[in-house]
Amino acid sequence: MDSLTDHLADLVADVDAALLFSPTSSFYERFANGGSEVVVVAPDNDVDAETFVDLPLPFDNVKDRIRFGIEGAMDADLVSEGDEVACVASVFEGGSDAVVRVTVDESIHTGIFDLFANSRAEPSVIRDVFEVAIELGQKGQKGKPVGALFVVGDAGKVMNKSRPLSYNPFEKSHVHVGDPIVNVMLKEFSRLDGAFVVSDSGKIVSAYRYLEPAAEGVDIPKGLGARHMSGAAITRDTNSTAIVLSESDGLVRAFKAGELVLEIDPEEY
Numbered sequence: 001m002d003s004l005t006d007h008l009a010d011l012v013a014d015v016d017a018a019l020l021f022s023p024t025s026s027f028y029e030r031f032a033n034g035g036s037e038v039v040v041v042a043p044d045n046d047v048d049a050e051t052f053v054d055l056p057l058p059f060d061n062v063k064d065r066i067r068f069g070i071e072g073a074m075d076a077d078l079v080s081e082g083d084e085v086a087c088v089a090s091v092f093e094g095g096s097d098a099v100v101r102v103t104v105d106e107s108i109h110t111g112i113f114d115l116f117a118n119s120r121a122e123p124s125v126i127r128d129v130f131e132v133a134i135e136l137g138q139k140g141q142k143g144k145p146v147g148a149l150f151v152v153g154d155a156g157k158v159m160n161k162s163r164p165l166s167y168n169p170f171e172k173s174h175v176h177v178g179d180p181i182v183n184v185m186l187k188e189f190s191r192l193d194g195a196f197v198v199s200d201s202g203k204i205v206s207a208y209r210y211l212e213p214a215a216e217g218v219d220i221p222k223g224l225g226a227r228h229m230s231g232a233a234i235t236r237d238t239n240s241t242a243i244v245l246s247e248s249d250g251l252v253r254a255f256k257a258g259e260l261v262l263e264i265d266p267e268e269y
Ligand SMILES: Nc1ncnc2c1ncn2[C@@H]1O[C@H](COP(=O)(O)OP(=O)(O)OP(=O)(O)O)[C@@H](O)[C@H]1O
Pocket: 146, 147, 148, 149, 192, 193, 194, 195, 209, 210, 211, 212, 223, 224, 225, 226, 227, 228, 229, 230, 245, 246, 247, 248, 249
């Protein structure tokens, strides 16, 4: 009579590769000298893996995390269309506790990896802006929910397609979106209207910008208003990425080339 192990073994039978998400070194060691392709997906390559995909955000949503890992492995030609991949991840606190078998095909491709790795702005800048938007979403402004709109990358063109709603407090300063002080400042500024414009290298170029992109044909989910529409449209008119925190539903959304690419709930972080 087959044991439970036999039944579950089918889940990983004949896979072409294994993606290990943030494995411990002892767990990784078990795979390292085997024959099959093993790709580590983690914030740092602290297990010294030969094949590694940098994970910029923890992606509490496992589907997003797996999509990011597979798209990153495809981008590095470590896996290809049609491959069967066993993804070993941690769903609950603690070590690897889940195996998800995925067939690599176009439907898995959401652009989540490109959002970080193939944007004009540096991946760390995209990550920093996400972290600020998530923090704002979690804390708001004195407990009240706030909205915010960050346009990241291609700042020159974005500034040409927008106008000031008020004086620009960042005009004479050199503040990087990853600076700790930013969290405090943005809580203040997020009460006010308009968009933040961030350069490719992460400098906050301006606050209070009113975006004026052409919006014909930009298709965003129903129920999202002008902040989201202008954020999506500017990313089609320029080579920027927009990260939008909604005051209405508290979600953080990322737009690129006029499309919604990622939606995350700050409460899950
Ligand atoms: N073109 C624009 N450029 C910059 N900021 C904008 C633009 N349009 C709207 N906003 C900002 O978005 C704020 C909210 O507008 P609106 O409620 O229409 O957007 P929304 O998409 O519904 O966002 P939320 O989900 O946060 O309510 C406005 O007060 C303004 O600060």
